Amino acid sequence: MACGPGAEFCFPSPALQSVCAVCSSVGWAEAEARDPRGPCPAPPRPHPRLGAPTPPPRLAACARRADKWLVRHVRSVGLRGSSTCLGASPFSAFLTVRAPPMEEEQTYLELYLDQCVAQDDLAPSRSLLLSPVVPDDAYMSNPSHPETVFNSHLEEVKETSGHFSSVDLSFLPDELTQENKDQSIIRSKHEIEENYKTQSQQSRLSLSREQDIGLGLISNSSLSNSHSHLYPGDADSVQPSLEKPNSMPLVSITPMTPMTPVSECSGIVPQLQNIVSTVNLACKLDLKKIALHAKNAEYNPKRFAAVIMRIREPRTTALIFSSGKMVCTGAKSEEQSRLAARKYARVVQKLGFPARFLDFKIQNMVGSCDVRFAIRLEGLVLTHQQFSSYEPELFPGLIYRMVKPRIVLLIFVSGKVVLTGAKERSEIYEAFENIYPILKGFKKA
Amino acid sequence: MAYQLYRNTTLGNSLQESLDELIQSQQITPQLAFQVLLQFDKAINSALVQRVRNRVNFRGSLNTYRFCDNVWTFVLNDAEFREVTELIKVDKVNIVACDGINTGSNTTE
Numbered sequence: 008m009a010c011g012p013g014a015e016f017c018f019p020s021p022a023l024q025s026v027c028a029v030c031s032s033v034g035w036a037e038a039e040a041r042d043p044r045g046p047c048p049a050p051p052r053p054h055p056r057l058g059a060p061t062p063p064p065r066l067a068a069c070a071r072r073a074d075k076w077l078v079r080h081v082r083s084v085g086l087r088g089s090s091t092c093l094g095a096s097p098f099s100a101f102l103t104v105r106a107p108p109m110e111e112e113q114t115y116l117e118l119y120l121d122q123c124v125a126q127d128d129l130a131p132s133r134s135l136l137l138s139p140v141v142p143d144d145a146y147m148s149n150p151s152h153p154e155t156v157f158n159s160h161l162e163e164v165k166e167t168s169g170h171f172s173s174v175d176l177s178f179l180p181d182e183l184t185q186e187n188k189d190q191s192i193i194r195s196k197h198e199i200e201e202n203y204k205t206q207s208q209q210s211r212l213s214l215s216r217e218q219d220i221g222l223g224l225i226s227n228s229s230l231s232n233s234h235s236h237l238y239p240g241d242a243d244s245v246q247p248s249l250e251k252p253n254s255m256p257l258v259s260i261t262p263m264t265p266m267t268p269v270s271e272c273s274g275i276v277p278q279l280q281n282i283v284s285t286v287n288l289a290c291k292l293d294l295k296k297i298a299l300h301a302k303n304a305e306y307n308p309k310r311f312a313a314v315i316m317r318i319r320e321p322r323t324t325a326l327i328f329s330s331g332k333m334v335c336t337g338a339k340s341e342e343q344s345r346l347a348a349r350k351y352a353r354v355v356q357k358l359g360f361p362a363r364f365l366d367f368k369i370q371n372m373v374g375s376c377d378v379r380f381a382i383r384l385e386g387l388v389l390t391h392q393q394f395s396s397y398e399p400e401l402f403p404g405l406i407y408r409m410v411k412p413r414i415v416l417l418i419f420v421s422g423k424v425v426l427t428g429a430k431e432r433s434e435i436y437e438a439f440e441n442i443y444p445i446l447k448g449f450k451k452a
Numbered sequence: 453m454a455y456q457l458y459r460n461t462t463l464g465n466s467l468q469e470s471l472d473e474l475i476q477s478q479q480i481t482p483q484l485a486f487q488v489l490l491q492f493d494k495a496i497n498s499a500l501v502q503r504v505r506n507r508v509n510f511r512g513s514l515n516t517y518r519f520c521d522n523v524w525t526f527v528l529n530d531a532e533f534r535e536v537t538e539l540i541k542v543d544k545v546n547i548v549a550c551d552g553i554n555t556g557s558n559t560t561e
Contacts, residue, residue, distance in 0.1 A: 298520040305519035 031102040049306040141326035169198065277426055277435050281337060282344040284369045288352055288362040297327065300358055316351060323347040327355065331362075334370075341369055341432065373427040374435040378443065379420050381451035391445070407442065414438035418446065454493040458500075467492055478519050501553060509534045512545065524549040 196361065294314045298306030305315040313326045323337040323344070331353060339345035345367055356362040384405045388397040397405040404417040404425075412434040417425040429435045458464050471485040512531030517524070526547040532542040 136453070263499065295520065302516040305517075307519060423499070 012207045022377070052123065103248050109303070187225060228327065273378070273440065274304060275376050275378065275439070275443070277376040277424070277439045279339055279372060279374045279435070281371075281373040282341060282369055283336045284338075284348060284367060285332065285334050285366040286348045286352065287365040288327075288333055288355060288360070289365050289427040290331045290361045290363070292327065292329050292331055292355065292360055294327070294329050296356065297358055301354055316354070318347060318350055318354075321347045325351045325352065341372075371427065372429040372432065372435060374426065374429070374439075375423065375425045376439060377426060378422045378446055380447075382418060382420055382422055382446055383449040384418065384420055386449045387445070409441060411439050412437050416442055421444075454497040456493050457548065457550055458493065458496045459489065463496070464492065507534065510545075515544075522551055548561075 076137050087145050194331050294306055294308070294312075296314075297314050298304045301314075301316060301318045306313075311330045316325045317323070317326060318325075321343040323335055325336075325348070326334040333348065333350065335344055335348040338347050348367060350362060352362045352364050384399075387407075388395040388405060391407065392410065395405050395407050403417045407416040407418055409416060413428060414434055415428045416438060417427075419425075424439065424446075426438050428434045429438070453516055456545070459468065459536065471480070474480045475482055475485055510528075510531055510533045512528030515527040515529050516527050519525075526549070528545045528547065529543065531542050531545045533542070
C-alpha cells in the first residue's frame with residue numbers, strides 16, 4: 008500500500024530516504040535493492056517532486072512500513088505552515104524509526120501531529136512564510152539533502168500560494184538525487200515566479216485521514232492546484248486524483264514557528280523508555296489485605312507505606328497507597344501506561360474494594376536516542392553555560408536544562424541522549440529537534 | 453520466639469497428629485501439647501542451624517511472589533532441586549521463607 012490511488016503526490020519523503028539509509032530491515036532493503044539510485048527511489052519522472060501521476064511502485068515496500076506514519080503525518084503536519092525543519096523534522100523524525108514496533112506508535116504520531124495542528128491553528132504566522140525566503144539562499148547553497156532542496160521549493164510555493172494558507176510543504180519528500188536537485192531548484196524558482204500571479208485562491212488543504220499514501224502525499228485539491236500551476240504538464244494528470252473517499256474536512260493550516268533550517272533536521276526519533284503516571288482509585292485500601300491476596304505484591308510497611316505490585320503485560324510496577332492513590336511506572340507508551348493502571352485498578356477491585364479510575368495523568372516521560380557521533384561536552388558547557396551543568400567527576404553526562412520545552416537532557420560523550428521531564432510525547436520530540444543542531448555543532452573531530 | 457514455620461512439615465505434622473491422639477485419649481492436656489509444639493519449634497530451628505551442613509541449589513521460573521509480614525512466598529514452576537548427589541524436578545513448588553537469624557533485618561527503622 009504505497010501511494011494510494013488517486014494521490015496526486017507520490018513521492019517519497021526525505022525521511023524515507025534517510026530511513027532507508029538507516030533502516031536495515033528486509034522490507035526496506037527490498038526497496039533499496041530495487042532502486043539503483045539510492046535508498047529511497049524517486050518516483051518516475053515526469054516530475055519527481057510534484058504529482059507523479061502514479062504511485063511509484065518501487066517505494067511500495069518502504070512505504071508499506073511507513074505509510075501509516077506518513078498518512079498521519081501528511082494528514083496534519085504535511086501541509087502545515089511550518090517552513091522549517093521544525094515542520095519537516097517531526098515527519099522525518101518519525102519516519103526514521105526503524106519500524107514502528109506497535110500499531111499504537113502510529114496513533115502517537117497522529118496525536119502528536121494533531122497537537123501540532125492545534126498549535127498551528129492557535130498561532131498562525133503566515134507572515135513568516137511570506138517574508139523573504141531567507142532560507143532559500145541557504146538551500147540554494149546547500150543542496151545536500153533532498154529535504155533541504157524540496158523545502159526550498161516549498162518555501163517558494165508557500166510564498167506564491169501563501170494567501171490560501173501558510174502551508175508548509177517542507178515535509179513533502181523530495182527524492183531528487185544530487186544531480187537533479189540543482190536543476191529542480193532553478194526550474195522551480197522560475198516557475199514559481201512566472202506562476203505567482205496565476206495562483207488561484209485555493210486555500211484549504213484537505214487532508215485525508217486514512218490516506219494510504221505511504222509516501223507523505225497530500226490529498227487536497229488546493230495543493231494539487233498550486234502544484235499544477237507550477238507544473239502545468241502534470242496538472243491534468245494530477246487533478247483527477249484529488250478526490251479521496253475519506254478526505255477530512257478542510258483543516259486550517261498555519262505554520263509552526265520556524266526555528267531551524269531544514270538542513271539540520273535530524274532523522275532520529277527518540278524512543279520512549281519509561282512513563283510514570285498516577286491515578287486515583289478513590290477509596291481507602293487495606294494494604295495488608297491486598298498484599299496477602301494479590302499476586303506479585305510486596306508490602307513492607309516498615310520500609311515503605313505502599314504495596315508494590317507488578318504485572319507482566321504491560322511490564323509495569325505500581326505503588327498502591329492506602330489513600331487509594333496509585334503510581335504506575337515502567338510502561339513504554341502512554342496507552343500502555345493507561346492500560347496497566349487499569350489492570351491494577353481491576354486487581355484492587357476484584358479484591359473487594361470499590362475502586363474507580365479517576366484523574367489518570369501522565370506525570371513524566373523519558374526518552375532516549377543516539378545521535379551517532381561523539382560530542383564535545385566541554386565545548387557545549389562553555390557556550391551554553393546558562394543551560395548546562397557538566398561535572399565529569401560527579402556524573403559523566405552533561406545535564407542540559409532546556410527552557411522551551413521544559414525538558415532535561417542528559418548528553419553523553421558517546422552521543423547518547425536521554426530526555427526526561429516531559430508530560431507529552433511531543434515535548435520529547437521537540438526538545439530533541441532543538442538540541443540536535445546544537446550537538447552537531449559540537450561533534451568531535 | 454522461634455518461627456512456627458516448621459509445624460507444617462512432614463515431621464511437624466506427624467508430631468501434631470500424635471499429640472492430637474494423645475489428647476483424644478486423655479493422656480495429656482492440650483496445654484501440654486501446646487508446650488510440646490513450642491519446644492518443637494525451638495528444637496527444629498536450632499537443629500537446622502547447628503546440625504545441617506549440606507547445601508541444595510534450586511532454580512525455576514517464578515510464577516508469583518508475595519512479601520507480607522516479613523514472609524516471602526514464592527510459587528515456582530518447573531523447578532529443579534539440585535544437590536551434589538541428586539536432582540529432583542517438580543512442576544510446581546510453593547516456597548515460604550522467613551528471615552534467618554543472621555540475615556534478619558539488622559537495619560534500624
